Every structure is written in structure tokens, then in C-alpha cells.
Amino acid sequence: MKRILIIGSLGQLGSEIAYECRKRYGNDNVVLTDLRDDINVPLIQGGPFYKVDCRDGEAVLEIVKKHNIDTIYHLAAILSATAERNPLNAWNINMGGLMITLEIARQMGCAVFTPSSIGAFGPTTPKKFTPQDTIQRPTSIYGVTKVAGELLCDYYNHKYDVDTRGVRFPGVISNLTPPGGGTTDYAVEIYYEAVRKHHYTCFLRGDTYLDMIYMPDAVQAAIQIMEADPSRLRHRNAFNIAAMSFCPEEQAAYIRTQIPDFTISYEIDPVKQAIADSWPDALEDYAARVEWDWKPKFELAAMTKDMLDTIRGRE
Numbered sequence: 001m002k003r004i005l006i007i008g009s010l011g012q013l014g015s016e017i018a019y020e021c022r023k024r025y026g027n028d029n030v031v032l033t034d035l036r037d038d039i040n041v042p043l044i045q046g047g048p049f050y051k052v053d054c055r056d057g058e059a060v061l062e063i064v065k066k067h068n069i070d071t072i073y074h075l076a077a078i079l080s081a082t083a084e085r086n087p088l089n090a091w092n093i094n095m096g097g098l099m100i101t102l103e104i105a106r107q108m109g110c111a112v113f114t115p116s117s118i119g120a121f122g123p124t125t126p127k128k129f130t131p132q133d134t135i136q137r138p139t140s141i142y143g144v145t146k147v148a149g150e151l152l153c154d155y156y157n158h159k160y161d162v163d164t165r166g167v168r169f170p171g172v173i174s175n176l177t178p179p180g181g182g183t184t185d186y187a188v189e190i191y192y193e194a195v196r197k198h199h200y201t202c203f204l205r206g207d208t209y210l211d212m213i214y215m216p217d218a219v220q221a222a223i224q225i226m227e228a229d230p231s232r233l234r235h236r237n238a239f240n241i242a243a244m245s246f247c248p249e250e251q252a253a254y255i256r257t258q259i260p261d262f263t264i265s266y267e268i269d270p271v272k273q274a275i276a277d278s279w280p281d282a283l284e285d286y287a288a289r290v291e292w293d294w295k296p297k298f299e300l301a302a303m304t305k306d307m308l309d310t311i312r313g314r315e
Contacts, residue, residue, distance in 0.1 A: 003029050005069040005110075007054050007101060008076030010034040012177040013115065013169075013218065015043055017073060020219050022047055031067045033060070035076070040177075054097030061104050071226060073113045074101040080119050080142040081272050082181030087141040094145035095152075102156045102164070111163035113226050114153050116238045118170050118211055119183075120146040123278045130280040132240050132287040139278050150238040157236060165225050166237045170211035170283065172218045173303065175310040183275045187212055187251060191307045194255045194262050195315055203269035206249040209281040213243040214298040214306075221294060228292035235287050243296035244303070245282035254304040 002025050009018045009032035021030045027047035037044060037051040048067065052059045054076035063069070076097050083090035098114060105112045121130060122137040136147050146168075153164040171184025179185035186202050187210075193200040213221075221241050230236075252264040288294035298306070 001025060001029055002071050003067060003069050004071045004073065005031045005033065005064060005067070006073045006075060007033050007060070007097070008074070009049075010036055010040050010043065011075060012174050012180050013172055013215075014073070014075040015040055015177045016174060016215050016219050017075070017222055018043055020223060024223070031063060031069065033063065054093065055100060057100040057104065060100060061107070064104055064108050064110065069108070069110055071111045071113070072101055072105060073222065074098055075115060077145075078142070079180055079182040080140055080275055081183055081185075083142040083145075084140060084271055084275070090141050091145060094142070095148060098149050098152060102152065102162060105162050105164075106156060106160045111165065111226065112153070113222060114149055114164065114166040114237070115222070116146045116150050116166055116168040117142070118168060118279045118283065119143040119275070120150060120168060120238070121278070121280050125280060127281045129282055129284040130240065131284055132235065140275050143278075153237040163230065164237055165228075165233065167221050167225060167239045167241045167288065168283070169218060170213045170242065172213055172215055173307070174215040175307050176215070183272045183279075184210055184212065186248060190248070190251060190255065190264070191304075191311055194259050195308060195311045198259060198261050199263045199265070200252075201265050201267050202248045203267060203272050204248060204276050205268060205273060206264070206266060207247050208273070208276050209245055209247045210276060210279060211242055211245050211281070211283050213241065213296065214303040217243050217296040217298055220297075224294065225292055232291050234291055239288040239291070239294070240283040240285040241288050241294055241296075242283040242285040243298060244300050246300050251300070251304070254300055255308070257301075258305060258308050
């Protein structure tokens with residue numbers, strides 16, 4: 001049975017990976033850490049939890065030793081739009097925390113999952129069906145940390161044989177945990193506002209295409225790659241994964257199939273729009289499909305219905 005540590009376990013992605021891992025591997029076998037301990041009380045109380053800064057190497061190492069951890073999901077990070085407001089803090093957290101995790105993994109023989117992002121690409125990257133191996137020249141500090149993180153994980157695998165693995169996530173859409181300062185947050189917010197107000201004011205242009213993934217598929221990808229046969233992994237880190245690509249106008253149209261009077265307007269955030277314009281429209285994920293059998297379950301129509309049904313059930 002795996003013994004898992006999830007660093008950054010109360011964020012949008014971390015919380016749902018934590019729930020699924022505890023369901024699969026048992027509550028006591030999945031240890032959680034986060035900088036906060038005042039949110040998601042059921043998750044905190046459902047198994048071992050520690051309030052720890054991801055950059056506190058001594059504290060993290062003690063947890064790994066105490067719980068005989070063999071697999072670490074390193075999910076602590078400052079996201080794209082938030083990172084632009086304080087680049088130095090983003091670098092310190094995104095890179096400092098990852099370096100400490102990799103060093104502990106090297107010492108203790110742990111496998112490490114580290115998420116990358118479509119943010120690792122830039123305006124000179126091919127935008128349509130972006131290849132697995134291509135130009136990466138991001139223009140956001142978040143993207144810079146993601147490219148550096150990909151290379152750092154490759155380095156620890158090649159030099160120290162650390163079992164590092166990861167995927168490049170598109171925008172992740174969740175109906176459980178609120179978004180945390182990303183450029184693709186609109187794609188989550190729009191569903192809540194559709195249910196509550198039948199209107200949404202979007203911060204990106206209506207024709208802005210971005211790759212997206214529904215949270216159940218994102219969680220499945222993170223767990224599936226860590227369970228994959230390592231002998232099949234030629235790329236190992238930063239696999240492109242894709243599920244759907246759409247713009248706000250298309251998303252609004254699908255919402256109207258469920259809420260006919262829904263309307264959308266626009267107040268463009270220039271920082272977020274510039275970041276979005278530098279990212280791909282859609283990723284090509286052939287390597288992930290061949291090397292570890294990646295296949296998403298949700299497309300836009302099915303996700304929209306599930307999101308709206310779930311939110312209505314809670315409102």
C-alpha cells in the first residue's frame with residue numbers, strides 16, 4: 001500500500017486529489033500538509049494533517065520519516081494571476097518548495113508528482129495542438145517557474161534517479177473548491193454566477209480559446225501517472241494532457257442549454273488577458289495517451305451539465 005504525502009493539500013487541485021487518494025489508499029496512508037488550517041475542516045480531520053510551510057525542509061523531512069512516505073504530491077504553488085502581483089514571492093514558493101521536496105525525495109527514496117501547466121508555454125509556442133516537445137518561452141513569472149520546475153524534475157531524475165513524474169494541466173474546473181488566482185478562473189466562476197444570478201461578467205475576451213479539464217479527469221491523470229509502469233515513460237515529466245478547448249462565448253452557449261436566460265458581459269482584465277493570449281489554444285497529448293494510456297472522460301457538454309447540477313444541489 002502506498003504511503004502518500006500531499007503538500008499543498010487544501011487548494012483547488014490538492015483537496016480533490018487528497019479526497020480521492022484517501023478513498024483509494026486509506027485515510028491513515030495519506031498525510032496532508034498546507035500553510036492554512038482554517039479551511040476544509042472535514043478533510044483536515046479525516047486523517048493525518050500538519051500545518052507546514054512547503055519551504056520548511058526540516059518539518060517536511062520529519063513528516064516523511066514519521067509516516068514512512070514513499071510518494072509525494074507537491075502541489076503548493078502561487079498561481080498565474082496572483083504570481084504577477086508579487087513575482088519574488090511566487091519564485092520563492094514555487095521553486096523553493098519544489099527544490100526542498102526533491103531533495104527530501106532524493107534522501108528518502110520517494111517518488112514525486114509535480115504539476116506543470118499550459119502556463120509553461122509562451123507566445124512563440126505553436127498555439128494549435130501544441131506538441132509535447134516544443135518552444136517554451138513563457139512571459140509570466142508563473143510560466144517561468146513551471147518551465148524551471150520541469151527542468152529541475154528532469155535533472156533530479158537523470159542525476160539522482162529520483163522517480164519524478166508530472167503533467168501539464170490545462171485550466172482545471174472544479175465544483176468543490178473555489179479557484180485560487182489563476183487566469184482560467186473565469187471558467188469556474190461562470191457556473192456559480194449562472195446559477196446564482198443568471199449572468200456573468202467575464203475578465204477575458206469572449207473569443208479567447210484555452211485548454212480546459214474537468215476536475216475528475218485532472219485527479220485521475222495525477223493518480224494514473226503515478227501508478228504507471230515507469231519503463232513505459234519516455235518523457236516522464238510534464239506530459240501534455242488535453243480534454244477540451246473552448247472560449248467564454250462557447251461556454252456561455254452550453255450554459256444556455258440548461259439556463260436559457262443566462263447572459264454574459266465583459267470587463268477585460270489586461271494582465272489576465274495578456275497571460276491567456278500567450279498560452280496555447282489546445283494541446284496535443286499523444287505522448288500521454290501512448291506512454292500511460294491517458295484518456296479523459298468529460299467534454300464541455302457533459303461537464304456543463306454536471307457542474308450546474310452539482311452547484312444547484314448545494315445552493
